[in-house]
Amino acid sequence: MRFKNIAQAILPVFFVLLLALQAQAQKTATITGKISNPVSDSALVELYTLPASYVGKSFTAALNASGEFKITVPLAEPMVAELVHGPESMILFLQPGNDLDVRVNAEDFLNSIKYKGSGANENTYLVQFELKFEEEEDYQVLPNNVYKKEGEFLQFLEERRQDQKNFFEKYVKKTPVSEAFKNYAKAQMEYSYANDRLTYVEVRNRVGGLTPKLSASYYDYLKKMDLNLPGATRNQAYLDFLINYFQFKALGDRRGNVEKDYYPIMYKMVKEELKGPAKDMMMSRIISQSARFGYIPDTDAMFADFKKQVQDPQYLTYVQNQYKQYQKVGMGSQAPDFTLLSASGDSISLQHLKGKLVYLGFWRPLCGICQVDQQAYKYFVNQLAEKGITFVQVTVGEELANWKKTLQEKNYPGMQLYSPDMEDQVVRAYEVKNFPSYFLISPEGTIIKTNARRPGYAEGAREIAHLVDQYRDSRTK
Known part of the structure; x- marks a missing residue:
């Protein structure tokens, strides 16, 4: 009877510990793998913890004699990371609780990488998407498509976006992926289209082409854009578009002196048009850029307002650190010799x-x-x-x-x-x-x-x- 009482007392404790361990596992992601023909003795996962800031945390593991490694990273929400080995790297989409197995040949990283385990479906999609749409020149703006006239260029963008949508729908129909990843993938398609359309003139001028003649309605699509798609903040295409979008609007603004008030104009627009995490993300980026380029009075004023507006304390910490950084290597200081x-x-x-x-x-x-x-x-x-x-x-x-x-x-x-x-x-x-x-x-x-x-x-x-x-x-x- 005494042993039975002890067992009854231990069981609740055991289940509490088990639940605690399960909860802890849901706040991490584990990447195990094997690298064939390694070019270095380690693998690294760079976790991009704060969108738009390029702030991240690095986690390194040594390869054993067989080229195997294991890395566990803290993860409270879905996040973009990068798997790095020597000069090669691969974008990962990680989610809490993932136990992802990676097999890759370092001599042909992109074409050889294979995933198993939880998170494999999402990351396999990223590899297949890159091979089809980012490695194939016909789908790229540069070097040739940018020289198309407006109508042909827009047709190219529309056909590419439709091909991407068809590819995505066919993939998820056969292979289940998380809702968070669906939002991430949709943001990639929508905002890469929007950004390439927005920067058409700029890119063409930059590569030495003639400035294209645009119809009066060319930029009308911007009025219909949803700037707050769920889950988009982790996607680089979303960040690229927002940067170019607010720069474009600020340079076209007639309510103030753009030359003098460039960053405050963009900051005000962000406050008006963005919501939630995207708003924090872009306000912090604009303040950071203003500090980096030395617009101190503007930066101080925006930062004072930002402290009242910001919802995510991580962004507040980031902006504060930017202030400290640019006080060390700043305008007027002696450039370090090398x-x-x-x-x-x-x-x-x-x-x-x-x-x-x-x-x-x-x-x-x-x-x-x-x-x-x-x-x-x-x-x-x-x-x-x-x-x-x-x-x-x-x-x-x-x-x-x-x-x-x-x-x-x-x-x-x-x-x-x-x-x-x-x-x-x-x-x-x-x-x-x-x-x-x-x-x-x-x-x-x-x-x-x-x-x-x-x-x-x-x-x-x-x-x-x-x-x-x-x-x-x-x-x-």
Whole structure:
């Protein structure tokens, strides 16, 4: 009888512990896997915890002798992550409770990757979607489709969107996926269409094409856009569209001085048009950009309002950290010196460039925005040819042999320098966390502009030229 009483006392405790363990498991995701022909001794999962901020947490595991690994990450909600091994990476869609098994050959990452377990259906879709729509040139705006006339270009976009919808519907009919993932996938289709249509003129101008003639109704589709689709905030296409959408509207705004009030105008529009997480996301991004570009009075005013508006405390912490960051490497401060390997095999330091205006850029080969910038860079340099700027590009995180080979094939403009990884002194000294990042440095070695405008930005060359003129005018007074 005594043992029976003990058992009866233990059982409730056991079930409480079991429920606690189950609850804990639902707040994590586990990725196990095996990498054939590995090129490094580890695998890494980068968890993008805060949309639009590029703030993330890294989780690394060593590969055993068979190339196997296991990584468990904390996860309170569905989230986008990146599986990284050496120079290769793959986007993951993770959800609480996932136990995802990954098998991949490092020599052919995209074509060999296979998933099993919970979360496999969602991530298999991402691989198949990428192979069909992102690897196939016929579905891309660049290099050829952007040169189509308006009618042909819109037909291309509509046909691509319909093909994507058909692909998605056929997949989910046979393969169950979560509601959160359905929202994510739908956002990818809708906002990639909207963004490519919105940036048609900008991209065409950037690659040196003639400005297309547009019908009066070309932008009318924006009036019908739902800016608040559920679950879209984790999708990069949504973020890209919102950035370009509010920039487009701000530049066309006639209620204020856009040149002077660019960020406050966008901030006000975001408050009026977005809701919930998307509103927090974009307000925090605009404040961050304003701080990075040195618009201190505007930033202070927006931040004071943001503290009253924000719903997610993570964004408040993020914006506060941005303030701290740009106080360290800010405009007027001394640019950190560096000594790096050049494409010609010499060592180049910032000190060697003293007396020259320097446009310093940091980029990574696997960064999509960086690739866009590289396509625009030659045109960017030509636009600024009369300003006497020395253009310096620092490639971060590529294998040295691949870097040299790429430079021989691509013939990028400007002075090319090499930084081995994110832990390199120059990356840490300039506090580079986002790619690409650009700095404009005076002949005296002080920073004129932190996070200067990108080559791929439509008004980038004009803004850099304006900064150079401002700097030179200040030196003559």
